Amino acid sequence: MHAQARRFFPCLLLCLALTGCLEVEDTWTLNPDGSGKVARKVVFGKSYAAFSKPSKIARELIEKCAGVEVWSDVSSKKLKDGRIEVRGTAFFKDASKVALEHDLLEAVFARTKAGLVLTVKPDFGKKDKKGKAKGPIPADMKGLGEMLRGGWAIQRAPLEAMIGGLKARARYHLPGTLSEQRVLTGKQGEGLTVSVTGKQILDRVDAVIDAMAKASDSKELTPKDLERLKANLQVKLLAGKPHVKASGGKPLFDYAAASAAAKKAWPAIRQRLGIPILGKQGAPLSKLKVVGVRYVQHHDADVMDLTFVSLSRPDEHETHAHVHLTAQLPAGALEITGGAVGQALDLAGKSLLFEDEDRHELKSTGLDTKTKTLSFQLVCKLPSPGALGFRKLSGKVKYLLPGGKKDQLLPFKALAKGQTCARYKATLKELEHKAKDALWKARTEFQLKLEGLRKSQLAGVYALLPNGKRLPCTYHSSSFGSLSVWAKSPQPLPTGTKIGLSVYTRQTQHTATFSLGPLDARGLPMAKKGGKQ
Numbered sequence: 001m002h003a004q005a006r007r008f009f010p011c012l013l014l015c016l017a018l019t020g021c022l023e024v025e026d027t028w029t030l031n032p033d034g035s036g037k038v039a040r041k042v043v044f045g046k047s048y049a050a051f052s053k054p055s056k057i058a059r060e061l062i063e064k065c066a067g068v069e070v071w072s073d074v075s076s077k078k079l080k081d082g083r084i085e086v087r088g089t090a091f092f093k094d095a096s097k098v099a100l101e102h103d104l105l106e107a108v109f110a111r112t113k114a115g116l117v118l119t120v121k122p123d124f125g126k127k128d129k130k131g132k133a134k135g136p137i138p139a140d141m142k143g144l145g146e147m148l149r150g151g152w153a154i155q156r157a158p159l160e161a162m163i164g165g166l167k168a169r170a171r172y173h174l175p176g177t178l179s180e181q182r183v184l185t186g187k188q189g190e191g192l193t194v195s196v197t198g199k200q201i202l203d204r205v206d207a208v209i210d211a212m213a214k215a216s217d218s219k220e221l222t223p224k225d226l227e228r229l230k231a232n233l234q235v236k237l238l239a240g241k242p243h244v245k246a247s248g249g250k251p252l253f254d255y256a257a258a259s260a261a262a263k264k265a266w267p268a269i270r271q272r273l274g275i276p277i278l279g280k281q282g283a284p285l286s287k288l289k290v291v292g293v294r295y296v297q298h299h300d301a302d303v304m305d306l307t308f309v310s311l312s313r314p315d316e317h318e319t320h321a322h323v324h325l326t327a328q329l330p331a332g333a334l335e336i337t338g339g340a341v342g343q344a345l346d347l348a349g350k351s352l353l354f355e356d357e358d359r360h361e362l363k364s365t366g367l368d369t370k371t372k373t374l375s376f377q378l379v380c381k382l383p384s385p386g387a388l389g390f391r392k393l394s395g396k397v398k399y400l401l402p403g404g405k406k407d408q409l410l411p412f413k414a415l416a417k418g419q420t421c422a423r424y425k426a427t428l429k430e431l432e433h434k435a436k437d438a439l440w441k442a443r444t445e446f447q448l449k450l451e452g453l454r455k456s457q458l459a460g461v462y463a464l465l466p467n468g469k470r471l472p473c474t475y476h477s478s479s480f481g482s483l484s485v486w487a488k489s490p491q492p493l494p495t496g497t498k499i500g501l502s503v504y505t506r507q508t509q510h511t512a513t514f515s516l517g518p519l520d521a522r523g524l525p526m527a528k529k530g531g532k533q
Helices: 003-017 054-063 144-163 198-218 223-237 255-273
Strands: 022-030 036-044 070-078 084-092 105-112 115-122 167-173 177-182 192-197 243-247 286-296 320-328 335-345 363-368 373-380 392-402 405-410 427-434 443-450 458-464 470-480 482-488 498-504 507-516
Touching: 022 105, 036 054, 036 255, 054 070, 054 084, 054 255, 070 255, 084 255, 105 167, 105 192, 144 198, 192 198, 286 507, 335 363, 335 373, 373 392, 405 458, 458 482
Parallel strands: 022 167
Antiparallel strands: 022 036, 036 084, 070 084, 105 115, 115 243, 167 192, 177 243, 286 320, 320 373, 335 392, 363 373, 392 507, 405 498, 427 443, 443 482, 458 470, 458 498, 470 482
């Protein structure tokens, strides 16, 4: 396939394929002042369930939504067919500021003097800060028609397999008098609806691709022509531009009372899902230093570094730089929950940040729980050839600190391999009493499998002997889906011993900033103008 066609199709395919395993149903209820709620039902495909638990998926769905004051009625479960269903209701004070994760039918609200205005558009792919859909625009459109037909014919079948199960449906309950209603079906009192399926998307893309191909057959298209055709694709996906105005009217529900009730129930939901409480701003990272810089050219890029696969040449990668850093976190830090680079400048002061904000996230974050040494990478564009190095690198890291903790016995019926109990769906996978050897005293070693407990929530493992004596156990753990804990007691455990866990009941999330520079091309400190480094 010609390079120009390769630049169009990967973008389209990726945007659609990422939504292919989803079924999303949103029901919005709005008041005249823009406050309201949206009841969400999101069903994730089996591919999600293979790598994550229902509670984790629910937690991420909530944490990645913006403009929401509080959530209520949050539930997550694995369905009989292996998919994962998440439900919840989000309350918001201003509908225009709400941004939902997996919002396949993006509701854009605006408040005017005449009332509320709702516009719905398909949200398949990334947007820049101005809200415009991003994607490469081929500069040379000569002969694009033949390439589009051939490329789409090749890619349609696998795409159909990926997004065939996609379903998105939204219902809107709006106050007052409705006018200028387009595409949205229904009437006041029943709610207005719009929906789309994977099959409909494919059929509509067929029509747009055919129109693009015919247009390019008759003339050489310019980038502006392609922008118009891409805009046409967005419109065709929903068979038009869903739009309505709602003027006047009374509130459809008491927002203050409903959100207050939700806030009372929120602490229990937060604890169940493992969502941390936002704590105070932490001190800047200490002992911060660059331990390596890797400049990635087309020919030496990592084959598995799919984030930077070039859209113009799939066998090459976009140029970029990996900056590896280490720093020190506070003594009690339990886990890294996120982070992003905020500013990256080369020595000439040119910004090195990618337009795609997802690429601002810190990579390969790791925390040595004993030394509290943090290691991470930030990724940016290559510095200019005449300004190799970094005038400034800055950003933030989010981490958890422990709050209170409590002891919880695992109510196994006996101290024996294979025992299970309801608490954390615990299973005693292994248990072996070992005699003294050259390295260790006589002891009991055992392995636990736990559900619904994160690695950072575990504060300790202990054994409660029949005489009431408590024995702390050394342990290490790993988490992949469930939490596995390998523990060792300081002496053999007699019959009747109980196994217990110390668990953090409260965790707070804090943010630490970092900043350094100027740095040379190797990441080493440079002398600042007018003084020493």
